[in-house]
Amino acid sequence: MKSVFVTVGTTSFDELIAAVSSPPAVRALRSRGCEQLVLQIGRGALEPAPRRAPAFALDVFRFKESLAEDLRRADLVISHAGAGSCLETLEEGKPLLVVINEKLMDNHQLELAKQLHRDGHVLYCNCSTLVETLQSMDLSTLKPFPPGQPEKFALFLDKVVGFE
Amino acid sequence: MEPPLPLLSGTAAILLLLLLLLVPLAFLARRRRGRRAPPLSLLVVAGSGGHTTEILRLLSCLSESYSPRHYIFADSDKMSEAKIRSFEQKRAEKFSNSQFTLDRIPRSREVRQSWTSSVVTTLYSILYSFPLTYKLKPDLILCNGPGTCVPVCISALLLGLLGIKRAVIVYVESICRVETLSLSGKILYYFSDYFIVQWPALKEKYPKSVYLGRIV
Numbered sequence: 001m002k003s004v005f006v007t008v009g010t011t012s013f014d015e016l017i018a019a020v021s022s023p024p025a026v027r028a029l030r031s032r033g034c035e036q037l038v039l040q041i042g043r044g045a046l047e048p049a050p051r052r053a054p055a056f057a058l059d060v061f062r063f064k065e066s067l068a069e070d071l072r073r074a075d076l077v078i079s080h081a082g083a084g085s086c087l088e089t090l091e092e093g094k095p096l097l098v099v100i101n102e103k104l105m106d107n108h109q110l111e112l113a114k115q116l117h118r119d120g121h122v123l124y125c126n127c128s129t130l131v132e133t134l135q136s137m138d139l140s141t142l143k144p145f146p147p148g149q150p151e152k153f154a155l156f157l158d159k160v161v162g163f164e
Numbered sequence: 165m166e167p168p169l170p171l172l173s174g175t176a177a178i179l180l181l182l183l184l185l186l187v188p189l190a191f192l193a194r195r196r197r198g199r200r201a202p203p204l205s206l207l208v209v210a211g212s213g214g215h216t217t218e219i220l221r222l223l224s225c226l227s228e229s230y231s232p233r234h235y236i237f238a239d240s241d242k243m244s245e246a247k248i249r250s251f252e253q254k255r256a257e258k259f260s261n262s263q264f265t266l267d268r269i270p271r272s273r274e275v276r277q278s279w280t281s282s283v284v285t286t287l288y289s290i291l292y293s294f295p296l297t298y299k300l301k302p303d304l305i306l307c308n309g310p311g312t313c314v315p316v317c318i319s320a321l322l323l324g325l326l327g328i329k330r331a332v333i334v335y336v337e338s339i340c341r342v343e344t345l346s347l348s349g350k351i352l353y354y355f356s357d358y359f360i361v362q363w364p365a366l367k368e369k370y371p372k373s374v375y376l377g378r379i380v
Contacts, residue, residue, distance in 0.1 A: 010242055042346055065250070082216035083215075085336055087214075108341065111343050148379055150221050150223075150225045153336070153376060156227050157304075160357075
């Protein structure tokens with residue numbers, strides 16, 4: 001688990017950024033072999049200072065046109081529960097730890113994370129249990145996520161507009 | 165015993181009136197659901213982050229008959245435009261005469277905004293999206309739940325009521341809705357022509373919805 005990528009998508013999630021860059025979390029990550037931690041912080045107010053130590057680097061950025069490259073390079077992705085981030089990560093075939101933002105108005109994001117967790121595709125926790133999860137998690141238990149079928153949607157649409 | 169003549173003619177008159185009403189209505193309904201000749205212009209309401217990713221996945225398998233594609237997204241949205249442009253760039257490599265447009269409208273509701281102020285900003289968004297929808301006159305509207313899609317669909321319904329253009333509204337609830345509908349979904353369940361959900365629990369709760377499995 002050399003490289004860990006943290007992503008909050010287009011929103012802000014300062015609690016996650018604070019939790020994952022805290023000394024106990026960094027210690028937990030390093031004890032699992034993490035040498036590079038990359039934070040995508042979106043619109044967040046909290047912007048941790050980048051670090052370059054011989055065995056550990058912390059990189060921080062707000063937005064990029066595409067996160068595909070960062071996802072590809074990661075050995076573990078830690079993400080907010082946004083559908084885009086979750087699906088992109090799972091499709092890259094990367095182990096995913098979803099961290100729930102309990103401060104969102106209606107906590108509907110829990111639904112997807114819980115379902116993906118129930119189906120064995122992701123690990124999930126909240127900011128206060130992050131360190132504990134990083135210490136105890138077993139990534140080998142995660143099941144691969146089969147791709148969605150947009151072709152079924154195309155067939156349906158062709159049928160209802162009369163294109164068959 | 166024969167029925168009295170006035171009663172008979174009264175019944176006949178009502179029958180005739182019913183026929184006069186029902187025939188044009190049935191004709192209208194047939195036209196609404198009937199076959200359409202390609203190409204169809206498609207209005208796509210993109211949203212921030214996940215919504216845009218999902219809607220581009222839905223578009224990924226559509227044939228070149230769905231052209232041009234008019235994208236509308238909220239002006240506070242940072243990432244959608246780049247995602248859409250890169251999607252369309254790839255599409256242009258496959259289909260040579262691929263066409264699309266991009267338009268921004270004010271966002272009708274931020275994630276943490278209260279309901280009362282949401283109503284005011286939604287009204288403002290309708291004022292803004294009506295002329296845009298009028299200009300684009302789409303055959304088909306595809307949306308998947310960002311706040312922006314409610315004012316756009318209301319504008320399209322108004323165009324239909326005014327007899328200017330009747331668009332088919334297809335709503336696809338986001339994959340992140342497993343057990344409950346989004347606010348946009350709760351509203352558009354009643355106003356969309358086709359309402360698609362991606363988890364079986366929602367199909368059970370909302371019988372009018374269509375379940376095709378996971379499509380993004």
